[in-house]
Amino acid sequence: MPEEDFIVAEDLDLAWSNFDPFFTLPANCPFHVEREGKPLNKLIRALLRQHRQPPKYFFSGHRGCGKSTELNWLAVDEEINKKFFIVKYSVKDVCDVNNLNYVDVLFSIGAQLYIQYIKAGKELEPELIKELEDWGSSIEQEMEKTKSASVSMKAGIDAFFLSLLARIKSEHTTRETIRKQIEPKLSELIDKINMIIADIEGKEKKNVLVIIDDLDKPSLEQAKAIFYNNHTAITQPACHIVYTVPISIFFAPEFTAIRESRFFLPNIKLHAKKDRDSIYEPGYKQMQTFVFKRMKEGLIELDALNLAIKMSGGVFREGARIMQIAADRAIEEERTRIIKEDVERAEREIRSDFKRILKSEDYDTLKEIRKANDIRGIEKIGALLHNLSVLEYENDENWCDIHPTLEELLKNLSLKKEALPKK
Numbered sequence: 001m002p003e004e005d006f007i008v009a010e011d012l013d014l015a016w017s018n019f020d021p022f023f024t025l026p027a028n029c030p031f032h033v034e035r036e037g038k039p040l041n042k043l044i045r046a047l048l049r050q051h052r053q054p055p056k057y058f059f060s061g062h063r064g065c066g067k068s069t070e071l072n073w074l075a076v077d078e079e080i081n082k083k084f085f086i087v088k089y090s091v092k093d094v095c096d097v098n099n100l101n102y103v104d105v106l107f108s109i110g111a112q113l114y115i116q117y118i119k120a121g122k123e124l125e126p127e128l129i130k131e132l133e134d135w136g137s138s139i140e141q142e143m144e145k146t147k148s149a150s151v152s153m154k155a156g157i158d159a160f161f162l163s164l165l166a167r168i169k170s171e172h173t174t175r176e177t178i179r180k181q182i183e184p185k186l187s188e189l190i191d192k193i194n195m196i197i198a199d200i201e202g203k204e205k206k207n208v209l210v211i212i213d214d215l216d217k218p219s220l221e222q223a224k225a226i227f228y229n230n231h232t233a234i235t236q237p238a239c240h241i242v243y244t245v246p247i248s249i250f251f252a253p254e255f256t257a258i259r260e261s262r263f264f265l266p267n268i269k270l271h272a273k274k275d276r277d278s279i280y281e282p283g284y285k286q287m288q289t290f291v292f293k294r295m296k297e298g299l300i301e302l303d304a305l306n307l308a309i310k311m312s313g314g315v316f317r318e319g320a321r322i323m324q325i326a327a328d329r330a331i332e333e334e335r336t337r338i339i340k341e342d343v344e345r346a347e348r349e350i351r352s353d354f355k356r357i358l359k360s361e362d363y364d365t366l367k368e369i370r371k372a373n374d375i376r377g378i379e380k381i382g383a384l385l386h387n388l389s390v391l392e393y394e395n396d397e398n399w400c401d402i403h404p405t406l407e408e409l410l411k412n413l414s415l416k417k418e419a420l421p422k423k
Contacts, residue, residue: 047080059244067345090213109237208240223245226247270283270312273373287314288309
C-alpha cells in the first residue's frame with residue numbers, strides 16, 4: 001500500500017478502514033507506534049554481535065501484539081542491512097500452517113534463499129546450480145516411482161522450487177509424498193541449504209539472515225514437533241535465523257530447548273499488577289497515539305477512548321478490532337463520532353467470542369489468574385495465552401491478567417456462585 005494511503009481519517013468510514021486488525025504495517029508506515037523501551041533493539045544488538053556459530057533466535061509475543069510489524073522494521077534496519085543479506089518471508093505464504101512439519105520449514109528456507117537471491121538480480125555459481133538441479137532430478141525420479149505425484153526439472157531449479165512449494169501448501173497427498181522422499185535424506189537438503197548460504201555469503205561479503213514470520217500460527221503440538229522434537233534439524237542451516245514461535249511454547253516443559261535464545265515482544269502495560277483500576281500513563285499514551293495516528297481526535301469521545309484502551313489489554317490488534325466495531329456501530333446509529341456505548345458494543349462482541357471457545361475448566365484457571373495475576377501451572381495456561389483470554393506483561397517480573405473483556409463475565413459468575421444455597 002503506498003504511503004499516501006496511510007492518511008489520518010477525518011470520518012468514521014475511513015477510520016474503520018484504518019483500523020483493519022489483520023493488516024500488517026510495512027516498515028516506515030506513519031501509523032507505526034514506537035514502543036516504550038524499544039524492545040526490538042535487544043534482538044538487533046544480539047544479531048550484530050560476533051558469534052562462533054550462526055545463532056537461531058525464537059521471537060514471540062501474543063497474537064496481534066505487533067510481531068510482524070516489528071520484523072518488517074528489523075528487515076530494513078540500516079545496521080542489519082550493512083551486515084546481512086536478508087531473506088524474509090511468511091511461512092503461511094509458502095506452506096500450509098495448519099499442517100506443517102519441520103521438513104516443510106527447512107525446504108521453504110532453501111527455496112526462499114534461492115528464489116529471493118535470484119529475484120534480487122544475483123547469480124549463484126554454475127556448479128552449484130548444476131548440483132541443485134541434480135538433487136532436484138533425484139527427488140523427481142523418486143516421486144515418479146510412487147505415481148502419486150510428479151514434479152519436473154525441465155523448466156529448471158527455479159520452477160522446481162516454486163512447484164514443490166505450491167504443492168506443499170495446497171496438496172495434502174503430494175505434501176506427504178514430498179516429506180517421505182526428503183526426510184530420510186534430510187542431510188542432503190541441509191547440505192544444499194548450506195551450499196546456497198555459503199555461495200551468497202562469498203559473493204555478497206555479508207552474512208545471511210533468514211527471518212520467518214507466522215510460524216506462531218501452528219498449534220502448540222505442531223510447534224513442539226518442529227522446535228523441540230526436531231530442534232537439531234532446524235538449527236542446522238549455517239546462517240542467522242529468526243523464527244517466530246507461538247507464545248504457548250514458552251509455557252511448555254519443552255521451552256528449555258529454546259530458552260537461551262528467545263525474544264519476547266511484550267504487550268503494552270496499562271495497569272499495575274493486582275490493581276486493575278490503576279492507570280499506567282505511558283501505556284495509555286502509547287495506545288492513544290495508536291488511535292490518533294489513524295483518525296482525528298474529534299471522532300471519539302474521551303470516555304469512549306479510555307474504555308477502548310482499557311478493553312484492548314494493551315494488544316494492538318485487539319485495540320484495532322474494538323475501534324473498528326465501535327466505528328461501525330456509530331455509523332449504524334448515524335453519528336459522526338464514537339461514544340462509550342459503541343465501545344461497550346465491541347466489548348460485548350469480544351466477550352461473546354470468548355464464551356464460544358472457552359472450556360468449562362478454563363474458567364477456574366481464569367478466576368485464579370484474575371485474583372493473583374500470576375502464572376501457576378503451565379499445563380493450564382498455554383491454550384489461554386494462545387487464544388488471548390490470558391495476557392502476559394513484562395516489567396521487573398513477568399505477570400499476567402485475564403483479557404479485560406472477561407472481567408464482567410467472571411465477576412458475574414462469582415456472584416452467581418455466592419448466591420447459590422450452601423449445602
